[in-house]
Amino acid sequence: MSESALPDADYLVLASRLIPDRDGGFTISVLRRAGDMAAAGARVRLLTVDPGEQEEHDRDRAEWVRRGLLGAPEDLRNLFDDARADAAWLRAAALPLPSPASAPGADVGSRAIRDAAGRTVLELPVIAGDPAWHLSEAPVVVWSAGGAEPIGWLPGFGGLYRAWLNALAAETRRDTVVICEARQVGEVLVADAPPQLDPGIRLVHTTHACHVQAPYTWDAPMDAAWTRWFDVADRFDGVLWLTASQRADVERRVSGIRSFVVPHPAPAGLANDPVPGRIVMLNTLSARKRVDDAIRALATVRASVPHAELHVYGDGPERATLVAMADSLGLGDAVFFHGHTADPEVAWATADLFVLTSTNEGQPLVVLEALGHGVPVVAYDIPYGPRDTLARGGGMLVPDGGVDALAGALTALLTGPGVRAWLADAARAAAAGMDAAASMRALAAAVRAALDAPAPRPGR
Structure with a gap:
């Protein structure tokens, strides 16, 4: 293996959503990173966890293919589309539940996810008005294969995400590296609740934004979302910062994070015929x-x-x-x-x-x-x-x-x-x-470090 090669592994690039013309440069950067990894020879699957309808996701996939940012529609998988197609993995991970009413937080509202035949596959808790909704362990209720009745539950969205990643990792005999692109998702992946993330999975977390508020100095206040994320960041096998400046500022106030600098790549040699002024x-x-x-x-x-x-x-x-x-x-x-x-x-x-x-x-x-x-x-x-x-x-x-x-x-x-x-x-x-080669060399070094020395986290 050359120094610049990405380690031989199964790569899962996980985002909350990838919707055309939403979320600014974040969406484009995630798709480009996955494309650069594939071009470098890695086996990459893009994943999202937004609970939209299958038809919406299919439109998004088709648009990304049209724009040249996705090789084929099947390269982008969605948790709920997978559950609609075959929820065996979901039922296998569910905790036994004689009655959904006995689960913690069962008094919240719910939203049914149904397959193409209209059968209920699962029910999601609806937690309105709480910016930390993703941390709730209100039950995700799992239904039987025929959609006749509930048979079990998972503790919140975190339990659901972890069950899905564990099932995807089980599809291959190779090492699995999850590159998490969203803080709300990342912080629940390392929670101390069942099912815990498979200990063999390496979890590498990217960052996309400034972590401080005004006046944006290194010691400026952080909002609650960043503070919560930093509280668990030492459980990630690697954290990727876009610039050396941000990593240095973080290290002045937070210790124990396995930090690496992996910048976005620059395109090269593109046309420009400037109009003066x-x-x-x-x-x-x-x-x-x-x-x-x-x-x-x-x-x-x-x-x-x-x-x-x-x-x-x-x-x-x-x-x-x-x-x-x-x-x-x-x-x-x-x-x-x-x-x-x-x-x-x-x-x-x-x-x-x-x-x-x-x-x-x-x-x-x-x-x-x-x-x-x-x-x-x-x-x-x-x-x-x-x-x-x-x-x-x-x-x-x-x-x-x-x-x-x-x-x-x-x-x-x-x-x-x-x-x-x-x-x-x-x-x-x-x-x-x-260029992309330089970015991939930096990513390869971070992944090799994560594979060689995993961080302590619940269940490992």
Whole structure:
């Protein structure tokens, strides 16, 4: 086995859901990671646990295949679709129950999951208004093969997820590595409740977001979801951080986590024919993205570069406010809101510069995509991602929240002779050094460590 090869194992990439045009860059990054693993020779199955209908999941699979992010529909499996097709694994894992009413938390509402013939396969607890619903051990009630009566139960969603993963792992004789992509799912996989996760399964957990709240310093407060997750993070066989900066900040306040840095890969060699002065953004129109800062900066930029324009791709709750703001600054003919696009190449094809003004990120895919297209980046120096990603070149960092500095950097790149071309070449070179092969080498090292030295967790 070469140093860069992924260890021989059965890989299960587990997400809460993978729905087209939902959840921003998270969904795309999960699908791309699985694709990169498959291209590196690994046997990969994508898994989701959202309790949608079979028809909805089939539409999603078909769309991902159409977009080239899924090889075939059968490469993406869903827990509830599997249960509808054959629930033998579910019945085998169920705890005996003479009466569902005797189970803990049995007084909550329920939702029936039925197969194609209309027979009840299981009943899910409905826990409304509780952000920690996934931690409840209210019973998942399991029904008989013919759907005639309940025959057993599992303790909450965690029990259901663990039973499914155990059944999938039993389908192969090889080592099984679960790469968990969702914190709500991950924290229940290591719970001390039956059925416990098979001790042979290696559980590697990814992270996708900034773990602190405002003011986003290393010691800033964390919300309850992150705090709960950190309380059990030492039970994971590996935790993957997107940047060295975030791992370092975590290690300043939390100990005992087996941490590795596995960045998103950058695409390389993509086409770009820039329109002079065309500045682009690709993000949701939410307060966290601070598109208003970019609009204010544009007002200053146009004093020196009258043809400068801002093209914003994305949608969200701030759109009406941002449109009104652009009009009030006399920029109604210079700021273009294109809405959501399923094909970001439309934006990258003519981009002159890319700007990022978020309050925080994990490692934004858009910065990597800009580099791969040879589009220079101007970004606020925020946690996390821009500083680590631009360390090889291809962009400029400005102080977080500094609108005047942002405008100055954009103006310098648009007016300085040869500056844009130099940064574009640097961007392409940086992307080439952060390709999928580099990301897979980092992932392989983390997986080898997890296989060689598993972490202690319940049932192991």
